[in-house]
Amino acid sequence: MRRHIPFERLHNFRDLGGCRTVGGGTVRWETLYRSDSLGRLADAGPADLERFRALRVATVIDLRHPWEIAAKGRLPETEGVSWHNLSIEHRPYDQAEIDPALDPWRYLADRFAEVAEDGAAELRTALEVIAAADGPLVFHCASGKDRTGLLAAVLLALLEVPDEEVLADFALTERATERLVADWRAAHPGRELRWPGYGRAPAEVARLFLADLRARYGSVYGYATGHVGLDPAVVGELRARLVEPAAV
Numbered sequence: 712m713r714r715h716i717p718f719e720r721l722h723n724f725r726d727l728g729g730c731r732t733v734g735g736g737t738v739r740w741e742t743l744y745r746s747d748s749l750g751r752l753a754d755a756g757p758a759d760l761e762r763f764r765a766l767r768v769a770t771v772i773d774l775r776h777p778w779e780i781a782a783k784g785r786l787p788e789t790e791g792v793s794w795h796n797l798s799i800e801h802r803p804y805d806q807a808e809i810d811p812a813l814d815p816w817r818y819l820a821d822r823f824a825e826v827a828e829d830g831a832a833e834l835r836t837a838l839e840v841i842a843a844a845d846g847p848l849v850f851h852c853a854s855g856k857d858r859t860g861l862l863a864a865v866l867l868a869l870l871e872v873p874d875e876e877v878l879a880d881f882a883l884t885e886r887a888t889e890r891l892v893a894d895w896r897a898a899h900p901g902r903e904l905r906w907p908g909y910g911r912a913p914a915e916v917a918r919l920f921l922a923d924l925r926a927r928y929g930s931v932y933g934y935a936t937g938h939v940g941l942d943p944a945v946v947g948e949l950r951a952r953l954v955e956p957a958a959v
Contacts, residue, residue: 715886716744716766718759720751722894723855723887727863730880732871735957742847743953744768745863747855747887748775750784760787768792769846772837774799774858783853797837799830799858807895809906816908820919823861827924831939837862838869838941842948854891856884856912864917868931869946870954877917884912 714725724747728740749771752759771786771794786794802825809818827834841848852858860881867877891910921931928934935941 713740714883716762718755718762720755720759721747721749722890723747723884724849725883727867727880730867730870730872730876732954733873734871736954738867738870738872738953739955741766743841743866744847744849745855745859746849746851747859747891748783748853749773749786749849749851750780753784753787764789766849767847768849770840770844770848771795772797772840772848772850774833774837774850774852774862776800776803779853795836795840797833797840799833799837799862800826801829802826806909807899807902807904807906809908811906815906815911816913816915816919819857819916820923823857823916823920824923826858826861827865827920827934828938834862834865835939835941838866838935838939838949839945841866842945842952844952854884854910855887856891856910860884860912860917861920864921865931865935866949868921869935870950874918874921877921878914881912881917882914888912 714729716724716726718724725745726740727743727745728738730738744766752763769792771792773780773785773794773796776798777796780796804822809815837850850859850862864877864881867880888910895904895909924931924934928937932946935946936943
């Protein structure tokens with residue numbers, strides 16, 4: 712698939728280009744990317760580093776906690792790349808220890824709701840950085856699944872991408888689940904992975920999250936310009952920068 716960009720050390724890097732909008736436009740290719748932790752590039756081989764440089768990424772938004780960055784590393788210093796740490800999750804939890812008896816997708820959607828409430832200031836800054844970025848941009852967390860998936864869902868909704876495409880993008884992370892689980896097991900030898908849904912990203916999580924957001928705020932736009940405090944003009948800037956209009 713054109714949207715997936717293969718790396719040896721990165722498991723979940725993809726282009727958000729090609730998503731269609733309700734007005735007939737499409738999200739521009741080679742402009743907006745999402746990923747799992749770019750810290751993995753610190754010990755990557757030359758092929759991975761060359762592939763990343765070829766994307767001409769000028770801006771990186773790292774959504775992880777500072778303590779995650781201290782433990783796992785960040786994107787190696789790269790000339791011409793601006794790096795922003797915007798930790799949107801204020802109530803961390805251990806997914807490996809989620810009770811298998813819980814409804815897993817409802818549980819994750821509820822954690823997404825917490826991030827949407829708590830991380831308003833960081834989400835506003837992230838959206839402003841994306842709107843103002845000069846050149847291609849990538850945002851990421853650890854697995855490129857939940858925090859990254861939340862920002863992608865909000866951003867795509869603001870670009871007027873229909874829900875079916877937003878949910879389809881969210882679920883593409885399932886292509887990386889096997890590698891994410893393997894990484895967890897390698898990093899935690901001897902520890903039990905209690906939750907069988909670890910590394911999963913079914914569309915149902917995003918569906919529940921967006922439904923909850925709309926039930927509370929009326930729309931994703933209402934959430935972004937209300938609770939998040941995003942200037943409506945920035946929404947216009949996002950659309951102008953990231954959406955290729957329909958051909959006349």
